[in-house]
Every structure is written in C-alpha cells, then in structure tokens.
Amino acid sequence: MDSIPNYIMLSFPEKGRKSIKPKDIENRWLCHLFLYDRSEKESIIKNMDTNVISKLHQNWYRLTSKIFEKSYRKKEFQRLKRSDFSLICSNCVAGLFYHSYNLPFLSPTINTDFNGEGFLVFANDLEVYLNKPILDEHLTKDGFIAGTLSEYEIIFPHSKTFEEATHEWNRRKERINFNNVIVMWNAKEKIVDSKLVCLFDKLPYRKMMFTIDESLKNHPNTIFMKEFKTFSSMPLLTYRTNYKGQRLYEYYFDWISFINGDSFESCLKNQ
Numbered sequence: 001m002d003s004i005p006n007y008i009m010l011s012f013p014e015k016g017r018k019s020i021k022p023k024d025i026e027n028r029w030l031c032h033l034f035l036y037d038r039s040e041k042e043s044i045i046k047n048m049d050t051n052v053i054s055k056l057h058q059n060w061y062r063l064t065s066k067i068f069e070k071s072y073r074k075k076e077f078q079r080l081k082r083s084d085f086s087l088i089c090s091n092c093v094a095g096l097f098y099h100s101y102n103l104p105f106l107s108p109t110i111n112t113d114f115n116g117e118g119f120l121v122f123a124n125d126l127e128v129y130l131n132k133p134i135l136d137e138h139l140t141k142d143g144f145i146a147g148t149l150s151e152y153e154i155i156f157p158h159s160k161t162f163e164e165a166t167h168e169w170n171r172r173k174e175r176i177n178f179n180n181v182i183v184m185w186n187a188k189e190k191i192v193d194s195k196l197v198c199l200f201d202k203l204p205y206r207k208m209m210f211t212i213d214e215s216l217k218n219h220p221n222t223i224f225m226k227e228f229k230t231f232s233s234m235p236l237l238t239y240r241t242n243y244k245g246q247r248l249y250e251y252y253f254d255w256i257s258f259i260n261g262d263s264f265e266s267c268l269k270n271q
Contacts, residue, residue: 069245077101081260086176088126088205089184090119092157093249096238108173111158113144116187118152120199123183130173137162182259183207184249188234192216208253208264210237217271221264223252224271 086106087094095110097103108130114122122129129149136148145156145165159165183205187196192213200209201220209222212231217224225248228235237249249255254267 068243072244072246073100076256079256079260082180084177085180085182085259086178087182087184088123089186090114090116091186091237093184093186093237096247097249097255104175105172106175106177108169108176110168110172111156112169113155113157115153116185116189116193116196117199118149118154119185120196120203121152122149123185124199124202124204126176126181127178130176134166134169181205185209186234186237187211187213187216189213190232206258206264208258210234210249210252223268225252226271 080101083103084106087097087109088107089109091113092111094107095105098105098107098110132150134147134149134154138146140146140155145159145162147154147156147162147166156162156165159168183203185200185207187200187209190212192211197216197219200207207221209216209219210225211222212225212228212234214224214226214229216222217226225234235248237247239248240246241248241251252269252271254262254269258264258267
C-alpha cells in the first residue's frame with residue numbers, strides 16, 4: 001500500500017524550495033508540490049482546510065495512471081467474482097467504478113449528484129421513486145443541469161441537456177438488479193445531521209457511508225476518512241491517490257471484496 005504523503009513542498013522563487021513539516025500545518029493530503037509566490041505562503045497554510053489539493057499533483061497522477069492504471073485495473077478485475085451488482089451512489093462514484101472495469105451501468109445514478117436527505121429518501125424506497133418522473137428542469141447556481149424527483153433535486157453535472165440527462169436516467173433505471181443493490185452515501189457535511197444518519201441506518205440494502213465526522217468513526221457501515229477530519233467539508237472521492245490511478249474512495253475501502261460478498265468490516269482499509 002502506498003503511503004499517504006505527510007508533507008507539503010512549497011516552492012518559493014526567492015529562496016528555492018522549503019519543506020513545511022507536518023507539525024507546521026493542520027492538514028495535508030495529496031499535496032506534494034505547490035508553486036506559489038512567497039507572498040502567498042501564509043494564506044496557503046491558513047486555508048489548507050478548504051480542500052486545497054495540488055492541481056500539479058493530480059495532473060501528475062493523471063499522467064502516470066495512463067501508463068500504470070490498465071495493469072492495476074486488470075489485476076483488480078481478476079478478483080471480481082460477479083458483475084450483476086447495482087451501485088446506487090449519491091455522487092459520480094458509481095459511474096466511475098463501472099467505467100474503470102468496463103462494466104455495464106446497472107444503475108441510474110451515473111454522473112448524478114444528490115443532497116443528503118434527498119438521496120437517502122430515494123434509496124430507502126427505490127422502486128417507488130424510480131416510477132416517478134424527473135421534472136422542473138433548471139440550472140444550479142454553478143450552472144449544472146438539474147431536475148426534481150418528487151421534492152428532491154438531482155444534479156446532472158456531466159450532462160449537456162436536461163433531455164439527455166433524463167433519457168439516460170430512464171434507460172438505466174430499467175437495468176437495476178434489486179437482488180444485488182449496494183448503496184454508497186457520501187456524507188459531505190463536517191457534522192452529519194443525526195436525522196440523516198437514521199435514514200442511512202434504515203436502508204434495506206448493503207451499504208456504506210463515507211464521512212469526515214469523527215463522531216461517526218465507529219458507526220456501523222461507516223468509512224471514516226481520518227486524514228480529513230479537520231477539513232470543513234468532504235474532499236472529492238474521485239481524486240487519484242497514487243501513480244496507479246487508485247481513487248480516494250478505493251483507498252479507504254476494498255470495493256471488489258465487498259461486491260464479492262465479504263463483510264463490511266473486512267473491507268475497511270487505512271482506518
């Protein structure tokens with residue numbers, strides 16, 4: 001297992017490189033090299049809890065993964081014993097996981113984003129909500145295509161039109177295997193509302209919750225991302241974590257083993 005970088009390298013044009021030790025900053029993750037002016041040094045350190053992740057580092061992993069990810073995915077795919085699972089996810093992880101192994105999209109939650117309550121209400125009663133239409137075409141404040149399922153907003157950040165988004169949703173929802181549903185909830189908030197935790201606990205499927213809320217680190221079916229516990233909100237789970245192209249959601253959890261039927265506890269990693 002590749003170790004987590006525990007330092008940040010800042011490059012200052014005036015005096016070359018200076019290493020900022022872990023004790024000097026509160027948060028560090030996936031940050032090897034920042035190229036900033038010396039005048040920005042203090043603001044960088046001060047704002048490390050705003051999910052600042054080095055674009056340079058991600059670009060480097062994007063480059064190296066083009067070389068190494070194919071062989072890494074091939075080895076992982078050889079461990080996979082079944083492909084009839086439906087991933088119901090609150091963000092883009094489902095689509096990325098299926099795509100990584102060239103598997104059919106057996107879920108409508110591909111390239112979608114839900115808020116916490118809306119997703120959990122939807123996932124608790126899938127068959128009912130999948131029979132409801134997505135209405136109220138609109139744009140989010142960030143300019144993404146969105147619609148409303150019952151009273152809950154669904155965002156389609158990768159769709160070009162509302163028609164494309166709803167067409168793909170309706171097409172893929174027919175493929176769900178209700179006998180093998182796995183639900184993944186990305187609890188984005190620093191402090192997760194207890195009402196949402198109760199909704200998560202009621203889910204009638206195999207499930208997992210990713211969180212940075214330390215009070216939930218021992219909660220059943222919860223993946224506590226300890227390196228981010230002081231962050232103000234959840235980092236992107238799709239960030240690459242090493243040269244092989246392994247994603248953040250894979251760093252903390254063995255998805256292949258869980259899909260194969262192994263227990264949740266045995267699939268936890270780096271806790």
